[in-house]
Amino acid sequence: MRASLLAPLLALSMLAGCATPALRGTGDLGVVIERATGSVQILDTTHRSSLAKVEGLGDLSHASISYARDERYAYVFGRDGGLTKVDILRQRIERRIIQGGNSIGGAISPDGTLVAVANYEPGGVKVFDANDLSLVADIPAVGANGKRSKVVGLVDAPGHRFVFSLYDAGEIWVADMHDPKQPVLHKFVDIGEEPYDGMITSDGRYYAAGLFGEDGVALLDLWNLDAGVKRALVEFGRHGEKLPVYKMPHLEGWAATGNQVVLPAVGQHEVIIADQNTWKEIARIPVAGQAVFAVARPDGRQVWINFAFPDNDTVQVLDLPSRSIVKTLKPGKGVLHLEFSPRGEQVWLSVRDENRIEIYDPDSFARIGTLPAESPSGIFFTSRAHRIGL
Amino acid sequence: MRASLLAPLLALSMLAGCATPALRGTGDLGVVIERATGSVQILDTTHRSSLAKVEGLGDLSHASISYARDERYAYVFGRDGGLTKVDILRQRIERRIIQGGNSIGGAISPDGTLVAVANYEPGGVKVFDANDLSLVADIPAVGANGKRSKVVGLVDAPGHRFVFSLYDAGEIWVADMHDPKQPVLHKFVDIGEEPYDGMITSDGRYYAAGLFGEDGVALLDLWNLDAGVKRALVEFGRHGEKLPVYKMPHLEGWAATGNQVVLPAVGQHEVIIADQNTWKEIARIPVAGQAVFAVARPDGRQVWINFAFPDNDTVQVLDLPSRSIVKTLKPGKGVLHLEFSPRGEQVWLSVRDENRIEIYDPDSFARIGTLPAESPSGIFFTSRAHRIGL
Numbered sequence: 001m002r003a004s005l006l007a008p009l010l011a012l013s014m015l016a017g018c019a020t021p022a023l024r025g026t027g028d029l030g031v032v033i034e035r036a037t038g039s040v041q042i043l044d045t046t047h048r049s050s051l052a053k054v055e056g057l058g059d060l061s062h063a064s065i066s067y068a069r070d071e072r073y074a075y076v077f078g079r080d081g082g083l084t085k086v087d088i089l090r091q092r093i094e095r096r097i098i099q100g101g102n103s104i105g106g107a108i109s110p111d112g113t114l115v116a117v118a119n120y121e122p123g124g125v126k127v128f129d130a131n132d133l134s135l136v137a138d139i140p141a142v143g144a145n146g147k148r149s150k151v152v153g154l155v156d157a158p159g160h161r162f163v164f165s166l167y168d169a170g171e172i173w174v175a176d177m178h179d180p181k182q183p184v185l186h187k188f189v190d191i192g193e194e195p196y197d198g199m200i201t202s203d204g205r206y207y208a209a210g211l212f213g214e215d216g217v218a219l220l221d222l223w224n225l226d227a228g229v230k231r232a233l234v235e236f237g238r239h240g241e242k243l244p245v246y247k248m249p250h251l252e253g254w255a256a257t258g259n260q261v262v263l264p265a266v267g268q269h270e271v272i273i274a275d276q277n278t279w280k281e282i283a284r285i286p287v288a289g290q291a292v293f294a295v296a297r298p299d300g301r302q303v304w305i306n307f308a309f310p311d312n313d314t315v316q317v318l319d320l321p322s323r324s325i326v327k328t329l330k331p332g333k334g335v336l337h338l339e340f341s342p343r344g345e346q347v348w349l350s351v352r353d354e355n356r357i358e359i360y361d362p363d364s365f366a367r368i369g370t371l372p373a374e375s376p377s378g379i380f381f382t383s384r385a386h387r388i389g390l
Numbered sequence: 391m392r393a394s395l396l397a398p399l400l401a402l403s404m405l406a407g408c409a410t411p412a413l414r415g416t417g418d419l420g421v422v423i424e425r426a427t428g429s430v431q432i433l434d435t436t437h438r439s440s441l442a443k444v445e446g447l448g449d450l451s452h453a454s455i456s457y458a459r460d461e462r463y464a465y466v467f468g469r470d471g472g473l474t475k476v477d478i479l480r481q482r483i484e485r486r487i488i489q490g491g492n493s494i495g496g497a498i499s500p501d502g503t504l505v506a507v508a509n510y511e512p513g514g515v516k517v518f519d520a521n522d523l524s525l526v527a528d529i530p531a532v533g534a535n536g537k538r539s540k541v542v543g544l545v546d547a548p549g550h551r552f553v554f555s556l557y558d559a560g561e562i563w564v565a566d567m568h569d570p571k572q573p574v575l576h577k578f579v580d581i582g583e584e585p586y587d588g589m590i591t592s593d594g595r596y597y598a599a600g601l602f603g604e605d606g607v608a609l610l611d612l613w614n615l616d617a618g619v620k621r622a623l624v625e626f627g628r629h630g631e632k633l634p635v636y637k638m639p640h641l642e643g644w645a646a647t648g649n650q651v652v653l654p655a656v657g658q659h660e661v662i663i664a665d666q667n668t669w670k671e672i673a674r675i676p677v678a679g680q681a682v683f684a685v686a687r688p689d690g691r692q693v694w695i696n697f698a699f700p701d702n703d704t705v706q707v708l709d710l711p712s713r714s715i716v717k718t719l720k721p722g723k724g725v726l727h728l729e730f731s732p733r734g735e736q737v738w739l740s741v742r743d744e745n746r747i748e749i750y751d752p753d754s755f756a757r758i759g760t761l762p763a764e765s766p767s768g769i770f771f772t773s774r775a776h777r778i779g780l
Contacts, residue, residue: 023479025416025462027775028502046459046502069733070436071461072415089413110733112418112436158689158734159753203690204734223691223711259649259667277649298778299548300593301613321613342776343459343500344548344594363549383776385417386732388688 021089026071029088029382030339032350032357033076035060036375040076042088043348045341045381048359048369052091058082058098064105064378067385068130069112074380075130077106083117085133088382095133099126107156110388114180116162118154125151125164127180136180143169144189153198153209155389157222165195165209165218172198172209172220172229191218191229200389201261201276208232210266219279232279235265235272260320262303264291271305271318283323288314293337297362298344302326304362306335306349315349317365327365331358336376342383350376411479416461419478419772420729422740422747423466425450426765430466432478433738435731435771438749438759442481448472448488454495454768457775458520459502464770465520467496473507475523478772485523489516497546500778504570506552508544515541515554517570526570533559534579543588543599545779547612555585555599555608562588562599562610562619581608581619590779591651591666598622600656609669622669625655625662650710652693654681661695661708673713678704683727687752688734692716694752696725696739705739707755717755721748726766732773740766 029051030043039055057063059080066075073094076084081100084093100119107116114136116127127137141149149168157163162175162183172191176184193213200207200222209218216234221227261276265284271291273283289311296303303318312334317327334353340346346368349358352375359369384390419441420433429445447453449470456465463484466474471490474483490509497506504526506517517527531539539558547553552565552573562581566574583603590597590612599608606624611617651666655674661681663673679701686693693708702724707717724743730736736758739748742765749759774780 021413023411023413025458025460025479027416027457027461027772028459067417068415069418069731070415071417089415110735156733158691160735203688205689205691298593299595301548301595341459343546343778345500345550382417386773386776388733 021091024089026088026382029071030348031065031074031076031086031088031380032348032373032376033060033063033065033378033380034374035063035352035377039374040074040086041371041373041376042091043357043371043379043381045346045348048346048371050371050373054086054091054093056093057084057086057096060377062104062377065380065384066106066108066115066390067380067382068108069385071382071385073130074382075106075108075115077103077117079103081119081121083115083128083133097128097133099128099133099135104150104152105154107154107162107389109156109160109162109177110158111160114177116154116156118151118164120150123148123150123166123168125154125162125175127162127177127183137177137183139173139175139183139185141166141169141173143171144187145169152196155198155200155207157200157207158204158388159222161222163198163200163207163220163222165191165198167194167196167212170195172207172218174220174222174225186225188220188229192216192231202388204388206276206279233263233272233274233281235281235284262294262296262318262320264294264305271303273320273323285318285323285325287318287325288316288328294318295338295340297340297347298342302362304338304340304347306338312336317362329360329365332356337378339379339381341381348379350379352376411481414479416478416772419461420738421455421464421466421476421478421770422738422763422766423450423453423455423768423770424764425453425742425767429764430464430476431761431763431766432481433747433761433769433771435736435738438736438761440761440763444476444481444483446483447474447476447486450767452494452767455770455774456496456498456505456780457770457772458498459775461772461775463520464772465496465498465505467493467507469493471507471509471511473505473518473523487518487523489518489523489525494540494542495544497544497552497779499546499550499552499567500548501550504567506544506546508541508554510540513538513540513556513558515544515552515565517552517567517573527567527573529563529565529573529575531556531559531563533561534577535559542586543597545588545590545597547590547597548594548778549612551612553588553590553597553610553612555581555588557584557586557602560585562597562608564610564612564615576615578610578619581610582606582621592778594778596666596669623653623662623664623671625671625674652684652686652708652710654684654695661693663710663713675708675713675715677706677708677715678718684708685728685730687730687737688732692752694728694730694737696728702726707752719750719755722746727768729769729771731771738769740769742766 028046084096087094102121124140149166154164174186192211195209196212198209219232289307319326332351332354418436474486477484492511514530539556544554564576582601585599586602588599609622679697709716722741722744747761
């Protein structure tokens, strides 16, 4: 009788808390956004497989992700103001809040304790405890003009700081979070018309905001705030006759390779190679369409580029030493995003209209895997946890 | 009766396989070598704590570590030819072999499938399956002189390659591992006298071998093997009257900041700042002693430097923009190694003769933690899994 009782009890205990989830490291995982269905898939880059689908994340158009420093939790920033903490080991939502009405991106502090979200409506930044998503600080984005502004281009920076731009006010703010409940704000006004996105170089030194209303970018040296915001790369948004702009390029996609930054020329079928120290244009390379993301392979030699409609079935590979396009790929319709494995031996592409993810070997350009996904957009590997500004 | 049976059975099942080890991410973990006792401690950088001690790893003087791409397994390369695979989640040795008689370092392939070890005796490189440590390839290091040579400076490189130097023969070999059982060797001879260590820049482009028998370093551009090995930084080992060299500087410690590389001047109380593109000396900074490691903070602004005896109680912080020493710390006797958390908000120092690890905030230079450890030497965080050449 004891034996007959033992078996089901052990089975029960295994089912309840033991058999799943499996013990495993988290360095080779990732998440892909399925924008149409409000779901994400958890990805495994070692086996090039999908481990699970997690649903119920709301409106994920234009969603992005930051990772906890332990690479276990993904913070998903939704377009609808949703902030969802996903446990990628238990493959489920750990916590979810609606923190604003209309949002565009977020960031996590270097020490992993604070998650910040940029809000369009109501315009400002909200800062949450990374553990339980309780509100720590609310920073309304009221510009020098007295009006509340949309916030864009939010990034983390060394020195316990967040940096972001006020679209309507034309300002850049640096928030010092040493006392998380009392952020100290350093405000830069009149930085240019309508900053629409921002990026930080991978060393955490330069913050650049792209300007929708003017040529060039607003550039802030975070090592020398006293020098103020300067204008750079006026070529970025200007080059003779303009074509209609189908999609403003993403600034996060600017390929920073240590010495050079590669960025899409707004409205042109060109990418610009600029010197990352002087922020001057070095060269301009013709490409297959209006570039959206220009992403450097981790070795900084290749830059992979995708394009806006109608060329969004194409990906081109720029070889930086020779400044030439060495490969043109046609992965399928609607290539929205691309992400390299941290040492660069794989690159994953989301092909929205074909409902699949394609995986390539960047050395041979051979396709080494394909996975089904529903309208995939952003792909985010956990290695981002270890990088400044991601 | 059923209730009385239930409780101990559940407790048993929890003890047996469920309660330990805890489910957790691996992005915020690390390992410190305890050289005198042949043990390692598993570290947690989020809670600044030690999770466990693992013993039985043999002779760990001059030991180093590479990580599996999932950040779960640490491969510990021992001085006695031991290769130990440690499961940092189960906090135990997963597998251990003695693969050679006398070894100095190893590397893991970018795709995580191969672990290579550099051997003094018998001189050569052995390549193992990262999963079960079975031998995949044996590369005897027989130089053009027909003699078997010690191997040093083994690193992984993009393109499924390992690169290493032959100390006695004065050669650099590049091993293409596309067919792991049949490595294709590209040999560079007459590269200089007695290469004693090697490093690869963080972009995976340049391999540099320090020369014990001559001035300067032997430099190979892995993007252009046809150009061959060139001599660079002849100032590295030469500067007027030499002091006795207490310890040859570690080349892995060269601080590569994207544009600049900072390296200890052999036998001098100076570090050299060089341009990473031209490999020319830019500046020379006086420091407190003979530098051993010069490690860049991930933001590339600060370089932390430790020293050989008798100055090994001192750490100095070089600010790169101003090219000045901004801080001198005295953490204790026998500072052997230092390691930054991946986003640079913490730096951990092993203080061998004081039997402790010290943790500093690199912004304020405040000590933010201390942990006991037995003769600690190398500290290695799991974020190395994501970096080329580590």
